[in-house]
Amino acid sequence: MTKNALDEVREDHRNMALLLELLRRDVEALREGADEALDIQRVADIVDYFAHYPDRVHHPREETMFAVFREHHEASPELNGALERVQAQHVHFPELTTTLNESLEAAMHDVPVPREELVARLDDYIAQQLEHLDLEEGLVFPELGEKMTAKEWREVARRGPHERDPVFGAEVREAYVNLYQRLESFIS
Numbered sequence: 001m002t003k004n005a006l007d008e009v010r011e012d013h014r015n016m017a018l019l020l021e022l023l024r025r026d027v028e029a030l031r032e033g034a035d036e037a038l039d040i041q042r043v044a045d046i047v048d049y050f051a052h053y054p055d056r057v058h059h060p061r062e063e064t065m066f067a068v069f070r071e072h073h074e075a076s077p078e079l080n081g082a083l084e085r086v087q088a089q090h091v092h093f094p095e096l097t098t099t100l101n102e103s104l105e106a107a108m109h110d111v112p113v114p115r116e117e118l119v120a121r122l123d124d125y126i127a128q129q130l131e132h133l134d135l136e137e138g139l140v141f142p143e144l145g146e147k148m149t150a151k152e153w154r155e156v157a158r159r160g161p162h163e164r165d166p167v168f169g170a171e172v173r174e175a176y177v178n179l180y181q182r183l184e185s186f187i188s
Contacts, residue, residue, distance in 0.1 A: 005156040009136075012168075013137060016133065017133060020126050023047075026122075027043075027119060027122045030122070041178070045178065051101060053163075057161050057165075059090040060161050062136070068152050072152055082140050086132065093129075096128065100122070
């Protein structure tokens, strides 16, 4: 059996949750003032990953799923509300990621960024991302998985997008090799 788009986005979610846990640990080090334990480049790489894969590929793939679903099915009131919320988050996340990226770039280039401000932004980012994953996994995906047919999933796959994950895909993109190596040591 081949993976359908739902299996692929769920796999993306597991990978994103792993990165968010790694990020959370770095935020704890930052919160506690353990600057020597903080890997600011890893933090920046994780946020950069979210800008380049979830914001540009993963969320558009989910939007394709939602469009195909709505073309063939009536959403329950609960699902309709969840879809509206998820789609608003998909619009909001690129701006949120860009703002966080700017703060991290400033910190990496010795521009003073108050620790409490950076911690608050990172905490908020992690919380919003996790809430988003929970909403999709808890309310959206079960109904899509139950109602959509194999033909509809093939339509989702045909429409795309088709870009591979630059960290967890078959080949790690050069810009993320250091993150991947850090991730391997985190997992083991």
